[in-house]
Amino acid sequence: MAVVTLFSAARLDHAQNQFALLAEHPVRVVGVWLDEGLPPAIDGVTVIHQPPGAAGLRLARGRNAGAAAAIDGGADVLVFLDADCLPGPGLLQRYAEAAAEHLESVLCGPVTYLPDGVIPSGHADFEANTRPHPARPNLPAGETRAATADEYRLFWSLSFACTAELWRRVGGFDEVYEGYGAEDTDYASKLRAADVELRWVGGAHAYHQYHPTTSPPWQHLDDILRNGALYRRRWGSWPMQGWLEAFADAGAIELRGDQWQRTASVSVSVSVSDSASADQPGG
Known part of the structure; x- marks a missing residue:
């Protein structure tokens, strides 16, 4: 398993919080630096560089490059987290279990948006601050279900996972998109058009850190x-x-x-x- 994270100077502190939590797990971390200039060196993180394009940050290309580096390093399951997102204590385990049972599914866990100044640490702290966004399903830990056709529009690229084999078969994000927006909606539409199952994963909680x-x-x-x-x-x-x-x-x-x-x-x-x-x- 590998975690692929997009980050930039504006989100470096958020990413460092994420990397510190991931260091507690036996997982490879690939960080994709999206800004101009040399990326920072971060212990325990394989950092690759995808500088901006003519129209802004290249999120789609960054995710694709991060996935390629993770697969080249031997990863069989890919977990994608934006720099803002902290992995909950059960996120990696729940995604791994769901990937083993649903090899042909793209997996999505709940996302909690944290208030200003709140950075959970430890199981009890995460549990006390778990308030998943109500727009998406929040299943009990250990349960999963397939998304309905209408729920594909609820795919958020800030936290999802799939097997490396499925990623290769479906292909990545369309790199024509640069700057903010639509690349993840496009990816979800591609999944739906190809009859690739989107599956909600209970207990795979991510926690989005506050920023104005x-x-x-x-x-x-x-x-x-x-x-x-x-x-x-x-x-x-x-x-x-x-x-x-x-x-x-x-x-x-x-x-x-x-x-x-x-x-x-x-x-x-x-x-x-x-x-x-x-x-x-x-x-």
């Missing part, structure tokens, strides 16, 4: 429009509808025919909120 952000994510507006248009051309619908509607309500974009486009420059109020809202695919 904006709601909606104004800093990603152009990325959302660009990547959303790429997704629509492929799949026939717009992803991230919640964000698009929020931008439209603020007067920043409008629907022209079947395309969302920027309006004339408008003054908008940007409010900082907690990370439990702005990191959700689709808003």
Whole structure:
């Protein structure tokens, strides 16, 4: 088993918290540095570099490169965690058990969004702070179930797992996506179109560390429009509808025919909120 983590200078402290917890387990860790410049050297972590593209950070390419490095190192199960996410005490075990029973499934565990200043340590501390996001299933530990067709839209790339063989067969994320948004929605749509099962895994808890952000994510507006248009051309619908509607309500974009486009420059109020809202695919 190997854990693949994307991280950058902005999330280095979060990633270090994650790496410290993973060091307690006999698991290989591949960290993918997404920024310009030389990546930091981190004890116990194989760090590879995928610098930004013309349109921003290359999350899709980073996950693909991390998976390739993990498989080349002999990993039979891949666990993907974003830098923000702490692995709960049972995450690796639950993913390993589910992967052994469901070789042809992509596996997703619950995600708790932690409040500001809360960094759990130890089983009791994690348990006391476990409040999974209500939008997704939260099964009892040890239980799994297949996602319904409509639940594929709830796939979040911040915590998921699969066997290396399934990853090779299905292929990775589409690297045409750069910057924020839509690459994970595209991946979920690819899974559904190929009849690859998405399966919810009880007890595989990840804990998203707090960071301030904006709601909606104004800093990603152009990325959302660009990547959303790429997704629509492929799949026939717009992803991230919640964000698009929020931008439209603020007067920043409008629907022209079947395309969302920027309006004339408008003054908008940007409010900082907690990370439990702005990191959700689709808003």
